[in-house]
Amino acid sequence: MSKLNIDQKTIKLLLTDKHSDFLIPDYQRPYAWGEDECATLWDDLFSFAFPNDDCDAFASSADEYFLGPIVTFKNDAGQLEIIDGQQRLTTIMLLLRAFYDKFANMKDKQSVKVRESIAGCVWKTDEFDEPDMGALKIDSEVASDADKGEFLDILRHGSVEAGARSAYARNYAFFARKIADMASEWPTYIALLAARILNNVILLPIEAESQDTALRIFSTLNDRGLPLADADIFKSQFYKHFSAEGRKGEFVARWKRLEETANLIFKPTSGTPLDELFTRYMYYRRAKKGIRDTTTKSLRDFYSEGGYEILKQDATLDDLEALLDFWRRVDAQEGFSERVLRRLFVLSYAPNGMWAYLLSTWFLARRNEDGDLDDAELYGFLRYITGFIYAYSLERPGVNALRGPVYPALIDIVNGRDADFSGYLFDRETITGRFRSYQFTNQRRFTRSMLVWWAYSDPEQPLMDLDTTLEIEHIYARKRNEVHPLADRLNLEALGNKAMLEKRVNIRAADYQLADKRKYYEGYTNDKGTEVPGTAVRELVEISRRGDFTEADIEERTERIIAAFVDWLGELGLLRE
Template sequence: MSKLNIDQKTVKELFSAKKTKFLIPDYQRPYAWGEDECQTLWEDLFNFSFPENNCDNFDSESDEYFLGPIVTFKNDKGDMEIIDGQQRLTTLMLLLRAFYDKFKNMKDDKSEKTREQIEACIWKTDEFGYVNTEELKINSEVATDKDKDEFLEILRTGDVTKGKSSYAKNYKFFQDKIKEFTEEYVSYTPLLPLRIMQNCILLPIEAESQDTALRIFSTLNDRGKPLSDADIFKAQFYKYYSDKGEKESFIEKWKALEVLCNSIFPSSSGSALDEIFTRYMYYERAKQGIKQTTTEALRKFYERDGYKLLKNDETFENLIDLANFWNDIYDQNVERFSEDVLKRLYVLNYAPNGMWTYFVSVYYIANRDAEGMLDDNEFYNFLSKITAFIWAYAVTNPGVNALRTPLYPEMINVVNKQPVKFEEFLFSPEQLENKFRNFDFKNQRPITKSMLTWWAFQEPEQECLPLEKTIEIEHIYPRNRQKIEQGLTNPNNMESLGNKSILEKKINIRASDYRFSDKIKYYQGFTTNKGKKEGTAIKELINLSKSVTDFSETDIGQRETKIILEFIEYLKDNGLLKN
C-alpha cells in the first residue's frame, strides 16, 4: 500500500521550512491564472483577514482560511514535484513577492519582522537564518512555458518593467492592490501578509511516487484538468531533445501537434494528444507481436524500459505524421484520397466501435511511402475488407471488446506485410443470414446506423457527405402512420432494416411524421414563397421517391432481404465467407 504524508500547514509553515524546495516539473502545463482568478483570491484573502472591513474582527488564534490541497512527491533530487496546486502556489509566491517589494524599504519594527517572514517563504536561508536571494524555494521546468524564466526573475528581483507574461501581469495586479490597501489601511499594512502566512491553511499531500500523486490528484480534483498521459510523455521527449540541443525545435513541433490533435480528436476526458499516442501504440504493439486482448494502460505501455520508445526521433516524427494523416481523413482531403476511398472512410466513421481507427493507423504507418502516401487501390480494398468484417462481427459477436480477438493478429500481419484474411473467423452465409434476420436493429444500437450507412453507399451514384453533417435514422414507413392506421400486420417490421435509412437531421425532422406520398417532396426538395428547400443527398431515397408513391409492408420485407443478401455478397467479394 502506498504511503502518504498528510499534514495541514499554514502558508508560512509550508513555504519557510528549511528543506522545502518546490519544483513545477517539465510535464506540467504552463501557468494559466489571469486577473479574474487573482481578483477572486485577493478578495477572499482580504475578506478573511479583515472581516467586514474591520481589522479587530479577526481572531489570530483560531481563524483559518483553507486554500486547498497541494499534491506532491519527492523526486530523485529531493525536490517536491508539484502534481496539484501549481497555479495556487505560483500565484501565492507572486503575491508574497509583491508584499515583499512593498516592505523592503520600510524601517519600522513591524515591517521588518513581516519582511523577514516573507523572505523565508520565497528564498532559502542558511543555518543562521540569513537569506540567500539567489536560491528560490520554487523552480519551474515546464517544457512548454516560454515565460517560466520571467517568473523566476520576478521572484528574485521584483522587476517587471519589460514583462508581458501572465506572471508579470498578475504581479503588477497584486502590486496595485497592495498599494490601494496600504493607502487605506496605513497602520494595519503588515497585518494582511501576516494573516495570509500565519492563518491561511494548505493541505500538503506527499505521495511516495509520481503515479500515486497523479491518482490522488484525479480523485481529489473534479474541477481542474488532470495531467494526461501525454503530459508525462512530453517530459520524456523534452529531456531527449534538450540533450540533443533541439529543445526549441521540439517545443514548436509539440505545440503544433497539440493544436492539430485538439482540432481533430474529441477530448471529453484526458487529452486529445492521448488519442494519437493510443493509435500509434497499436502499431508498436503489432511490431512487437502482441496478440493479448487485454490492452495495458497507455502510460504503462510507453514507460517500458525507461520510456525507450520516447527517446528516439522516429517515434515523435511518426506521431506527427499519423496526426496529419487523420487530419486529412477528417478534412476529407481530395488531394490525398480518391472519392472511392473517402466513401469507404465515411462509412467507417459510423462503425459500431472505434477499433477501426487503430487498425487503419497500423495500416498507414506500415504501408505509407516516403511521401506519406498509400497505394489507393490497395487502401480501398483494405477498407472494404475491414468494413465487411467489422459489420458482420458486430452482429455475430456483439460484445464491446470482442473485436480485439480477430483484429490484433491481423495488425501483426499488416506490419509483417502479410495480407489481411481473418482466416480463423470466416462467416457461414446461412448462419449469418439467420443472425441478421433475427437481430433487433434498434436505433440505439450503433450497428443499426452502421448498416444503413453502408447500404446507402452501396448506391454507385451516392456522393460522399461532409462528416460534420448530422445524419439520423429515418423510418420510411412512419411510426405515427402505424399508430393511426395500424397498417403493418407485424409491428416488428417498423424497426426492420428494410424500413430504415440514414437521412440528414434537418430533413428527418420535417419528414418524420408524414405518409410516404407526403415525404416525397422532402426527399426531392421543393420550393416555397421563402425559397428552395433542399432535398436529401441520399440517392436511394431520391430514387425511391421517383419510382413509387407508397411504401408498404411488402416493400419493407423485400428491401430487408435485399440489404441482407447484398451484404452477404459483399462479404463474399471480400473473401470473408466459408467455402
C-alpha cells in the same frame, strides 16, 4: 503499501521550511489562471481576513481558510515535483511577491516583519535565515510554457517588463493594483491582511514516494480538475531526450504543432486528443513487438517499459508526426481517391473504434517515402476490414471481442503480409439469421453503422463531409404509425424503415406523410425566396418520389439490405463455402 507524508500547514510553515524546494516539472501544462480566478481568490481571502469588513472579528488562533492540497513527490535531484497544486501555488507566490514589493518602502514594525516572513517563502535562506536572492523556492521547467522565465523574473525582481503579456505578468499586476488600492484606503490593515494569509491560510501538502503514486492521488482528489494526461508524462520523456541532444527548442516547437493538430482532429470520449494519438501508435508498436496477448496494457504502462525506451528513439516522434498528418488528411478528406474517401466515411460510423488501430498500423507499415499509400491496396484493405468488423460485431458485440482476431492481423501487417481473417469466416445462414433477429433500435451504434453502409452501397451516393450530423430517420414516420398503425408493430423499428438523414432536414421532415416529406428531401424554395437544400441521401429522394412507402416496402427493403450485406461478405472472402 505506498508511503505518504501528509501534514496540514499554513502557507508560511510550508514555504519557509528549509526542505521546501518546489519544481513545476516539464510535463505540466502551462500556467492558466486568469484575472477572474485571481479576483475570486483575492475577494475570498479579504472576506476571510476581515469578516463582514470587521478587522476585530477575526480569531487569529482559530480561524483557518483551506486553499487546497499540494501533491508532490521527491525527484532524484531532491526537489518536490508538483503533480497537483501548480496553479494555486504559482498564484500564491505571485501574490506574496506583490506584497513583498509593496512593503519595501514601509518602515512600520508590522510591515517589516511580514516582509521578512515573505522573503523566507520566496527565496531559500542560509543557516542564519538570511534570504539568498538568487535561489528561489520554486522553479519551472514546463516544456510548452514560453513564459515561465517571466514568472521566475517576477519573483526575483518584483517588476514586470514593459510589453509583458503573460498570465504571470497580468496576475502579478492585478495583485499589485489590489494591494496598492487597499494600502491607500486602509494603510494600517495591509500588513494585517498579509500576515493573516501567511499564518491562517492552510494548504495540505501530500508528498508521495513516487511519481505514479502522486498521479494516482491526484486523480482521486481532484475529480473536478484536469488530471495530468498520459501524453503529459510522455512529453517529459521526449523533452529530456531532446534536451540531452541539445535539441530542446526543436522539440518544444514540434510538440506544440502536434498538440494543436491533435486537438483539431481527435474528439475522444476519454483522455486527451494526444492520448488518442499515442493509443493509435501503441497498436503499431505492439505489433512490431509481436504481442498477441489480448490483455492490453494501459498507455502509461506500455510506454514506460524499459525506462520509456520507445520515447527515447528519434523515430518515435517522426512516426507520431507522420501518423497525425495521415489522420489530418483523413479528417480533411484530402489526398485520397473518391472511392477510398467513401470507405473512410462508412468506417467513421463503424460499431467500434478498432478500425482506427488497424488503419494506423497499415499506414505506418505500408507508407512510402512521401507518406502516401497505394490506392488500390488501401481501398481493398478498407473494404475487407469494414466487412469483417461489421459482421464480427453483429455476432460478438464489443471492441474487446475483436482483439482475438485483430492482434494477429496487426502483426501480419507490420511484417508485410495482408490482414487475414480467414480463421474467422461467417456462415451465410447463421449471419443472415442474426440480422433478421437483431433489434435495430436507434440507441444501438450498429444500427447507424448498417444504415451508413447501405447508403454508400449505392455507387451514385455522393460523399458527405465528415462533420455532417446524421440522425436516424423513420421513413414510415412514428406519427403516421399512431394514426395508421402497421400490422406488425416491430416493422416500425425494422432496419428497412430507417435511413440516415442530415439533422437539419430531419428536424423539418420528422412527422410528415411520405408525400409531404418529398419537398424536404429534395429541397425547396421557402416563402422568403431562399433555397433550402434537401438531403444528400440519394435513396430517400428516390423513395419519396414513389408517392408512398408501405409496410410491404419496409419488409422488402429489410431483406434487400441484409441480402446485399451478406453477399458482400461473400465477395470479400469472409463467408464459408
